[in-house]
Amino acid sequence: MSQQSRTLPAPGQAAVRNRRLLEILGAVSIAATFIFLVLTQPADITNGLAGGSTLVALGGFLLGAILLIIGVLPTLPTSTLVLIPVALVLNIALGQIMGSTGLPFYFDAIGTVLIAVLAGPAAGAATGALSSVVWSFINPTVLPFAAGAALIGFLAGLAARYGLFRRFYLAPVAGFVTGILAGVVSAPIAAFVFGGTSGVGTGAIVSAFRAMGDTLLAAITKQALISDPMDKAIVFAVVAILAYALPRRTTLQFAFVRRFNVLAGKKREAPDA
Amino acid sequence: MPARLNPPAAPNPLTALAAAVAAAAITTAVSSWAVSLAVALACAMLAVRSGVAGRLAPAAAVILAPFWLSLLVMHGLFFPEGRTVLADWGAARVTAEGLGFALDMGARTAAYVMVFLLFSFTVRVPDLVAVMAARRVPPQFGYVLASTLTLAPAISRKLARIRQAQESRGLVLGGGPLRRLAAARLQMVPLVLSLIEDAGERAQALDARGFNGSRTRTSYRDVPDTAAQRAFRAVALLLAAAAVALRLSGQWPELPGFPLQGFAMLWPGGVPG
Numbered sequence: 207m208s209q210q211s212r213t214l215p216a217p218g219q220a221a222v223r224n225r226r227l228l229e230i231l232g233a234v235s236i237a238a239t240f241i242f243l244v245l246t247q248p249a250d251i252t253n254g255l256a257g258g259s260t261l262v263a264l265g266g267f268l269l270g271a272i273l274l275i276i277g278v279l280p281t282l283p284t285s286t287l288v289l290i291p292v293a294l295v296l297n298i299a300l301g302q303i304m305g306s307t308g309l310p311f312y313f314d315a316i317g318t319v320l321i322a323v324l325a326g327p328a329a330g331a332a333t334g335a336l337s338s339v340v341w342s343f344i345n346p347t348v349l350p351f352a353a354g355a356a357l358i359g360f361l362a363g364l365a366a367r368y369g370l371f372r373r374f375y376l377a378p379v380a381g382f383v384t385g386i387l388a389g390v391v392s393a394p395i396a397a398f399v400f401g402g403t404s405g406v407g408t409g410a411i412v413s414a415f416r417a418m419g420d421t422l423l424a425a426i427t428k429q430a431l432i433s434d435p436m437d438k439a440i441v442f443a444v445v446a447i448l449a450y451a452l453p454r455r456t457t458l459q460f461a462f463v464r465r466f467n468v469l470a471g472k473k474r475e476a477p478d479a
Numbered sequence: 480m481p482a483r484l485n486p487p488a489a490p491n492p493l494t495a496l497a498a499a500v501a502a503a504a505i506t507t508a509v510s511s512w513a514v515s516l517a518v519a520l521a522c523a524m525l526a527v528r529s530g531v532a533g534r535l536a537p538a539a540a541v542i543l544a545p546f547w548l549s550l551l552v553m554h555g556l557f558f559p560e561g562r563t564v565l566a567d568w569g570a571a572r573v574t575a576e577g578l579g580f581a582l583d584m585g586a587r588t589a590a591y592v593m594v595f596l597l598f599s600f601t602v603r604v605p606d607l608v609a610v611m612a613a614r615r616v617p618p619q620f621g622y623v624l625a626s627t628l629t630l631a632p633a634i635s636r637k638l639a640r641i642r643q644a645q646e647s648r649g650l651v652l653g654g655g656p657l658r659r660l661a662a663a664r665l666q667m668v669p670l671v672l673s674l675i676e677d678a679g680e681r682a683q684a685l686d687a688r689g690f691n692g693s694r695t696r697t698s699y700r701d702v703p704d705t706a707a708q709r710a711f712r713a714v715a716l717l718l719a720a721a722a723v724a725l726r727l728s729g730q731w732p733e734l735p736g737f738p739l740q741g742f743a744m745l746w747p748g749g750v751p752g
Contacts, residue, residue, distance in 0.1 A: 284685050347588065401581070402550050409549035447664065
């Protein structure tokens with residue numbers, strides 16, 4: 207028992223517990239904010255600006271996202287950490303490729319879902335939240351959606367953990383379910399912070415529901431339930447294609463992939479022809 | 480404290496960040512379109528003074544123009560809560576409340592976008608990263624932020640090279656949706672593969688330099704800070720907290736909102752109903 211160790215202090219049990227606590231607090235903050243918004247919404251939005259709800263939505267979701275980032279980031283191994291900037295740029299660059307093909311999808315979560323599949327739910331959640339934070343340097347309107355992006359990364363990681371990426375047809379199903387949950391969580395942000403959606407197409411769908419007399423939150427939630435599951439199902443399928451197109455040597459670098467056997471294991475590792 | 484006699488030309492990044500956060504929080508708490516527009520205008524003037532207006536104006540326009548259009552269609556034509564009907568075309572009704580809501584939300588989002596774009600276009604990212612690391616924000620966050628912002632141009636160059644290489648092998652962009660998807664795959668797979676390979680090399684380089692060590696780091700970059708700036712930050716954040724607390728407690732003194740009556744009187748032919 208030396209009194210003063212001269213080696214680097216290893217992150218002790220207390221540090222690990224603190225980070226776990228931060229993660230849990232972040233998740234609780236996001237969940238509590240969502241429940242509060244859904245419970246209090248009807249009276250608020252009809253009499254003009256929902257100042258209080260906006261502050262709660264912004265504060266609660268952002269606090270949750272930041273806690274998640276601070277809790278998860280220091281626990282990630284360097285090999286995963288260096289992938290996060292790549293994933294964030296992929297979110298933008300692959301969106302650009304899609305734009306050049308003229309297909310009507312956005313695909314702004316491909317990098318996030320790819321990280322989640324390779325490195326697990328915690329890394330996925332941190333990547334999603336970070337993606338919104340860093341992207342907000344170019345487009346500040348994505349910042350409030352950080353909690354929704356974190357949820358997408360977390361659910362994608364869970365899907366990978368329980369083997370939904372082992373069968374190709376299960377990945378879009380997982381994406382569809384993720385899209386439903388992510389859409390429902392993001393809708394209050396669109397309603398209370400921005401008072402609507404930014405795309406003209408999505409705006410038309412919201413308008414249609416409003417014309418039928420829905421409240422703004424209900425209309426935006428229904429619109430999200432139309433758009434998001436489709437988008438996420440395609441994104442999950444694209445990530446499955448990418449993950450299987452990568453050489454196994456690359457995917458097996460990741461402990462998460464090895465440990466939970468995330469990708470279907472065709473063990474016929476042929477020597478390079 | 481050598482900077483006290485010669486105040487730096489650019490404020491400390493934390494001062495700018497505190498000012499941006501406080502401005503956004505107070506604007507949201509006040510919830511008045513006039514205040515929001517004033518904040519947006521002040522940001523525009525500051526942008527002109529600091530010489531970033533040429534970059535900020537197109538960035539803000541790309542975000543705000545479709546958003547405003549969407550708000551105008553959504554709330555201008557369909558606002559079931561509206562009572563003061565200005566025009567009635569069957570399903571679509573133009574109401575003063577709807578236009579007022581669109582104006583409120585549009586102005587508030589404009590203020591929010593302008594405030595944060597002004598921050599991100601004037602802040603020096605290396606300074607911001609250095610300051611955050613000194614404040615015990617996990618160094619991984621600074622790495623992700625700085626790396627993403629510098630990686631983006633490099634990746635779009637790489638994508639252009641991949642596209643050229645594939646085109647020289649006979650890739651044809653365009654054609655039916657299936658051929659476009661195939662073309663997208665031929666670009667995405669090499670891009671993702673090479674990005675993951677590069678990231679692996681960076682991880683080794685970072686590990687070799689003790690990136691994941693938990694010790695405090697010495698920074699070569701000395702970001703000047705002054706007592707006046709520290710005081711300004713404290714005051715700005717206190718004001719923001721007070722405004723938010725006042726709004727959340729429901730004690731906010733009601734400001735004159737959208738001038739419904741005046742607007743209705745301006746309407747030719749009076750207001751039906």
